[in-house]
Amino acid sequence: MINKLSEETLSGWGNIPKSHCNVAYPSQEDDIIDYAAKESLLARGKGRSYADQATNSDHTVLKMEKMNHFLSFDQDKGFLTCEAGATLDEIIQVFASRGWFPLINPGTKFVTLGGAIANDIHGKAHHVDGSFVNSVEYFTILLSDGRVLRASRTENEDLFWANFGGLGLLGVILTVCIKLRKIETTYFVQKSIVAHNLDEMLAAIDSADEQYNYSVAWIDSLATGKNFGKGVLIVGNEAKVEDLPAKLQKNPLKTGGISKLTVPFYLPSFTLNKLTVSMLNKVLYIKQKGGTGVAHYDSFFFPLDMINEWNRGYGKKGFIQYQFVVPEAGGKESIRLILDAITKSGCVPFLNVLKKFGEGQGAPLSFPMKGYTFAIDFPVTDRLREFTKKLDKMVLDAGGRLYLGKDAYLDEATFKAMYPQYKEWLEVKRKYDPKGLYSSDLARRIGLTL
Numbered sequence: 001m002i003n004k005l006s007e008e009t010l011s012g013w014g015n016i017p018k019s020h021c022n023v024a025y026p027s028q029e030d031d032i033i034d035y036a037a038k039e040s041l042l043a044r045g046k047g048r049s050y051a052d053q054a055t056n057s058d059h060t061v062l063k064m065e066k067m068n069h070f071l072s073f074d075q076d077k078g079f080l081t082c083e084a085g086a087t088l089d090e091i092i093q094v095f096a097s098r099g100w101f102p103l104i105n106p107g108t109k110f111v112t113l114g115g116a117i118a119n120d121i122h123g124k125a126h127h128v129d130g131s132f133v134n135s136v137e138y139f140t141i142l143l144s145d146g147r148v149l150r151a152s153r154t155e156n157e158d159l160f161w162a163n164f165g166g167l168g169l170l171g172v173i174l175t176v177c178i179k180l181r182k183i184e185t186t187y188f189v190q191k192s193i194v195a196h197n198l199d200e201m202l203a204a205i206d207s208a209d210e211q212y213n214y215s216v217a218w219i220d221s222l223a224t225g226k227n228f229g230k231g232v233l234i235v236g237n238e239a240k241v242e243d244l245p246a247k248l249q250k251n252p253l254k255t256g257g258i259s260k261l262t263v264p265f266y267l268p269s270f271t272l273n274k275l276t277v278s279m280l281n282k283v284l285y286i287k288q289k290g291g292t293g294v295a296h297y298d299s300f301f302f303p304l305d306m307i308n309e310w311n312r313g314y315g316k317k318g319f320i321q322y323q324f325v326v327p328e329a330g331g332k333e334s335i336r337l338i339l340d341a342i343t344k345s346g347c348v349p350f351l352n353v354l355k356k357f358g359e360g361q362g363a364p365l366s367f368p369m370k371g372y373t374f375a376i377d378f379p380v381t382d383r384l385r386e387f388t389k390k391l392d393k394m395v396l397d398a399g400g401r402l403y404l405g406k407d408a409y410l411d412e413a414t415f416k417a418m419y420p421q422y423k424e425w426l427e428v429k430r431k432y433d434p435k436g437l438y439s440s441d442l443a444r445r446i447g448l449t450l
Helices: 029-036 088-098 113-118 157-163 198-208 274-289 297-301 310-314 331-343 384-397 412-418 422-432 441-446
Strands: 006-010 019-024 041-044 060-063 070-074 079-083 100-102 136-142 148-152 172-182 187-195 214-219 231-238 293-296 319-327 350-357 371-379
Touching (some): 029 136, 029 172, 088 100, 148 157, 157 422, 187 198, 198 214, 198 331, 319 331, 331 371, 371 384, 412 441
Parallel strands (some): 041 060
Antiparallel strands (some): 070 079, 079 172, 136 148, 136 172, 187 231, 214 350, 319 371
């Protein structure tokens, strides 16, 4: 039983908004059950969603990090069953050296399995592997009436699909069974492709998807004129043992650790301005150009994890990551128009990532669709919210949508226009959480409440 709640101020990875919540740290299933039918409740993993996805102002938040035990592993088939608070990093640390690796890997390894389901995370290989739902066999979930159900593609399938991208609003996921990928090494053979403008970049992305399982592009969003949209595309495939230099063949399944580098405090807000970002972009351009060769999974999948608390670099005002996807048909022109608006906005963009999605997997609130996705970090300024409204309209007009796992400012009407399947999702919520006891600040902001 949980004896008491602590009052804590929580925020997302972007350090916005600040939310006063009543927090508990369950360590077993029985710790949670008493809360399920009493009050507005939300489970939270490692807090790597960017804004108000995992906050619940003046209500209860269950931090699931103590519920991270491994329960069983099928060595022949690669099926791993864990408590939902287990992170990708914890899985990698134990199983990579045994020749197994998570199938879907986002930009950070510090995400829980429950959070991965709530946001239906994706990675560099979406056009091949799809989103996180494709790695999940089943999960168990605590409902608001105290029942624990198992959900899969054949059991309570409506509940199964609605949880992927469902933002934790249907119950507390307790355990998850995922399928791991069998690997020969923990390395990747990667190649850097320089694009001098946006046309070259989009052509390179289209071509790379036919040859490589993994691809992601960095874009200099301050570049103008003939270099508008210039950047570097990094592509790669899993390395076999024979692909490695002799030195690396001695330990082909090497795992990484926690970085010793940390941003020790919030940098002053004026640190990131057009001049400094322009200088940083030049450094990144040179570094990315040199990215050909063999790369360890830490640098290939999780480069930002090499600096702990890197979000402090945006200052105390915080930042947003604005990620959207537009359909493949007409998508290149949409990307051009939106990038042009960003370049001229006066809002300083940093760490801009462009890639191409394959087909979506069909969950009603899952983000990926076949098309182009662009993610841009913006330090928070007085003009930012108004500018994102302009971007929201451009994305909506292009037939696209925003990633709810990173969104900070989307309004209810625009959300419902971008995700017309929300009606289908709400029907599932009415079925399994009829009193609407599972909620969050984001849910109230965009109308995912009963």
